[in-house]
Amino acid sequence: MQDIQLSLTEEDYLKAIFNITEKNRGTASTNDIASSMQTSAAAVTDMVQRMASRKLLDYEKYKGVKLNSVGIAFATQLIRKERLWKVFLHQKLGMDWDKLNDAAEQLKHINTIEVIRKLELFLGSPKYDPHGEPIPNADGRFTLRNQTSLFNLRKTDRAKVVAVRNQSSSFLQFLDDCGISIGSQIEVLQEIDFDLSKRIMINDQTSIVFSSKICQDLYVKQLN
Amino acid sequence: MQDIQLSLTEEDYLKAIFNITEKNRGTASTNDIASSMQTSAAAVTDMVQRMASRKLLDYEKYKGVKLNSVGIAFATQLIRKERLWKVFLHQKLGMDWDKLNDAAEQLKHINTIEVIRKLELFLGSPKYDPHGEPIPNADGRFTLRNQTSLFNLRKTDRAKVVAVRNQSSSFLQFLDDCGISIGSQIEVLQEIDFDLSKRIMINDQTSIVFSSKICQDLYVKQLN
């Protein structure tokens, strides 16, 4: 990686921008960044201008922000670190999956490269974090997986839960209550046209109705 | 603990002041803090005045700084976190003991209390870190140990190395080269009046001469 030193704040901006651009065909608006960072639009404008002058991203007035290759490289390393720490917190320390993000948020700033390399080995080079999100390798490459949201499944389809899109505590705790975790088997018993909700069988044991919002927030890998 | 939020910088100051006061009968001078923090005396004066107004320490113009009970409590927690992370880095990740401090420096700022509690359990509630320094428990209590510096031993005295006072990379690497680590057995073969150096037998295998400075930087527990 480059020998550019980022402030904690710049790191947080990069990660936020990366996440937004991922869902937004490559571009992030000032307001989206501001609400994601819990700050004002004015602060964002100021910061992205400074970051653009440091060549961390591309910025055009009133047109939003795009990460360039440098910004992507940094953001990817941040995501890598954060997700490795999430695996550590969950698998080694036994922390519940609804509390991982807050703790990993701080840990992602640890920038001793040797720590991260050794952590990865210690964890057995995991490819996915406890929420099912892919962990980029040291070169920044993600392991891709064909997945779809539960929303796209049809009646009688069977699948395995591979990731959660929404990672709010409340959603994760709700999934716990339903007995759903990464790896759970599910089957669509019924599609309810009325509100696009679905009746789902979980692990061949419990049946439950999921709203369309919930279905969208669960990523699955279709089986048969 | 209190619901006071400290900045990263305030945390660093507290830890530095704690370490200085430990060796300095309870008080830390502006200059000592400045050199320990690699900053200017003016910055220190400014900072300790602000910290004093936040009741984190006692400050009297031209008289230096003393930690009060609040400051001690915070500093102790920081030291607890830092030393637990050092154990993790060394025992779990296999990091060499001359590289622990830099990495733990960053990790000590992690302030998710649950992470620290679980980390402690994961590590088996160690009482000492890889440099032999005591790890305070959650209540801030240190496990004391009777130890002395190798400097104070006399001819024929036998002892076990329990801690290193100087934790610079170069000193730790030097100890590695001598085959000395925490737990090593040593015996004083000869006291050299001339310069207060000593000839030492290490683990009943190798003999080597240590300067008085080296002897002062090694803490031991006397055996017989």
Added chain:
DNA sequence: GCATATATTTAAATTAGTTTAAAAATAAAG
């Protein structure tokens, strides 16, 4: 195509922490 609403940027002020240089206090030495 204009009026309005929304999004974004600029400007000015604020805070935490820093620096350098000058001023003041303390300590040391004759």
Added chain:
DNA sequence: CTTTATTTTTAAACTAATTTAAATATATGC
């Protein structure tokens, strides 16, 4: 006890990041 050296504090200025309010673009409705 006075001079000098050292330490510490104050003052003024600077940087990164923020806020609020005002100004300016862009987008939308009719």
